[in-house]
Amino acid sequence: MAANLRQVAERAGVSVRTVSNVVSGFALVAPETRERVQRALDELGYRPNAAARHLRGGRSGLIALVIPEIASPYFGELAGHLADEAEKRGWTMLVQQTGGDPRRERELLDGVHGQAVDGLVMSPWALSPADLRRRPDAAPLVLLGEQDADGLLDHVVIDNVAAARQLTGHLIATGRTKIAAIGPQPHLTNGTAAQRLAGYRQALSEAGLPADPALEVPVAHLHRSDGAAAMRELLSAGTAVDAVFCFSDQLALGALHAAAGHGLRVPADLAVAGFDDIEDGRFATPALTTVAPDKVAIARAALDCLAARLTAGGGPAPARHVVAHQLEVRASTG
Amino acid sequence: MAANLRQVAERAGVSVRTVSNVVSGFALVAPETRERVQRALDELGYRPNAAARHLRGGRSGLIALVIPEIASPYFGELAGHLADEAEKRGWTMLVQQTGGDPRRERELLDGVHGQAVDGLVMSPWALSPADLRRRPDAAPLVLLGEQDADGLLDHVVIDNVAAARQLTGHLIATGRTKIAAIGPQPHLTNGTAAQRLAGYRQALSEAGLPADPALEVPVAHLHRSDGAAAMRELLSAGTAVDAVFCFSDQLALGALHAAAGHGLRVPADLAVAGFDDIEDGRFATPALTTVAPDKVAIARAALDCLAARLTAGGGPAPARHVVAHQLEVRASTG
C-alpha cells in the first residue's frame, strides 16, 4: 500500500528522477512519459513520505501553536482560525499547552517536537521578553499579545489601551461612575492586562472620575471562577459599584453569574462588560458587551509573519503587528 | 547550533554509534566514555533530528485529532485533555478541522499530513461506518462517539441512551410532562443524536407520557444559534412546553437565551437541560443541568487504544469502549 518512488519508477519503466518530477510537477516531462508515470502512481496509490521530504528539504510543513490552554474559549476560537489559515498555506498545526508554566514555556520555546516545526505561534504567559529572545531553536517565532519585546520579536496585538479606554468610555457614557476593573494581573510579565488597566484608568481620568484602588480587583487566572470570585469579593466588601469592566469575557461571565447570585439585575443595577468577544458572551443572559478583536486578522497576521520569515531573505525586521478591534455593545451594559 | 551525531562523535573522539547509544541511553557504554560524549553533546547543544528518526524508525511521535471544529467548547475541552494525555505518552497532538464536510473527512481519513502521523483520533460527522472502514492509510484510528461501526473500528463512547433516559427521567421527576427535545439530527450518520433521542423516548414511555412529534425539534448544527432558533420555533408555534432537553450544552445555552428573550423564567416557567457539561453551562444563568461525560476518561481510553494498536501484536480486536458519565443537576431544572 505504501509505495515509494522506486517502486513506481520500476512499474512505469522510468527512473526515480522522472517520477519525482511528475509528482512535484516540477521539470519538463514528455506528455506520454508523464501519463505512463501517472498511471503507475495511481495504480500503486503512491503518497509522498513526509519524513523523507522533511529530512531532505528541511521543512516539515508543521507549525506549532503554543498556548496556555486550548480549552479556553478565546484560544479555542483563535486556534480554529489559525488551523484554517494554516491549511490554506499548506501547513498542519499542532497544539502545545503550557498551562502558563514558565518551565514548560521555556521547554517548548527551546524546541517543539524535536525542532520538527517550521514555525511557532506562541502566547506566553510567564516568560519575560528577555527569556523569550534567548532560544536555541531557529524556527521562526511570532508572539500573540503584548510582550513589549523591544521590537526584537514579531508579535501580533490589538491596541489594548485604546480598546479598554473605549469600553470604559462607553460605560461612562451610559451614566456609570463607579466602575470596577476585574482582571489586573500584576504577577504576569504578559503586558496585556497592564495595558487594559492603563486604558481603563485613562478613560476615568479623561472623564474626571477618581481612580479608586478598591475598584481594581486583580485575578490569578482568567477563568470564569476567578471572575465570579472577584465579583463576590467586590460585593461582599460593600464597595459601591455600578459597572464592572472585566479584562476577559470569561471573567465577565463569572461576574455575571455571581451578580445574579447576589440578586443584582444586569444592566439595571450593574453594567457588566468583557473583552474578547467569545461566542458564550453573545448568548449570555444578558448578552455581553465586549471588545471584539478581529480574530481572523490575528490568525492571518501571525501566519503571514511566519511565512515571511521562511522566505529566502528571512523577511522584514521583526515588528509589532496591530490588528483591528471593535466595540460590541450589547444588553449587559444597557 | 544544529549539531548532528557525527559532529558530536568527532568532538568526543568516538563513533556515531557510541553517541547514539548515549543519547538513547540504550546499550552499555563505559562511564568515562559516556561522560566525555555527554560533554560534547552539551557543548554542541545537540538535539536529535525528528525527521531522521521518523524516516528511520517509522514513528513520527505525532497523533492527529480530527474534529468538526476546535472552537466548539466540547471539543476544546476534550482537545485539552487529549493534549495532556498525549504528552504523557510522548506524543505531540496536531489538530485538523473537518467542518463536518464529508470530502474533508474523507481526505483526512486517507492520510493526515502525508501519513506522517502515528494515529488518529476522529470525531466523524458525515461519513458512514462503511466509508470509515475504507481507507488506505495504515495509521491506527479511534473514533469518538457512536458510529455503530459493526465492531470493526475502535470507538470511545458514553452510554448515550442511558444518559438521555436518566436526564429525561430527572425532568419527569421534577413534575414536567411536556418535555421537548432539541437536537435530533436525522441527516447525520453519526449516531449520537439518534441515541439521545432513543433515550428520551424511552424515558417518556416508561413514565407513560406520550411521544409528541411536535416536541422533537431537529437542528442542522449544534451551535448556540441553532438552539436559540429551535427554542423560538417551539415558542412561536405555541406548543405547550414545560421543559426542554437539548442534546448539547451549546444548544441549551442558545435555548436559554431565547427563553429569556421571550420573558420566560427558567426554571419556574421552563426547565432547560443540556448535555456535555461544558464550562459555560456551569456559569450560565441559571446554571445548566447536564450530563457530564468523563472527558478525561474519554481522552485516556482513546489514547490507550492507539497505544495498544501500536504495540507489536497490533493489540486486541477493535472494540466499543464505554466511558462513565454522570447526571449534573443544577439550577436550570429547579
Next chain:
DNA sequence: CTGAAAGCGCTAACAT
C-alpha cells in the same frame, strides 16, 4: 528530456 547517484541524520545489524 531522462538516468545515476549523493546525501539529509539517524538506528541497528554486523563486525571486532
Next chain:
DNA sequence: ATGTTAGCGCTTTCAG
C-alpha cells in the same frame, strides 16, 4: 565496549 556501514524515501546535482 565501540567502530563501520547500510539504508529509510526523497530531492537535486551532474551527466548524457
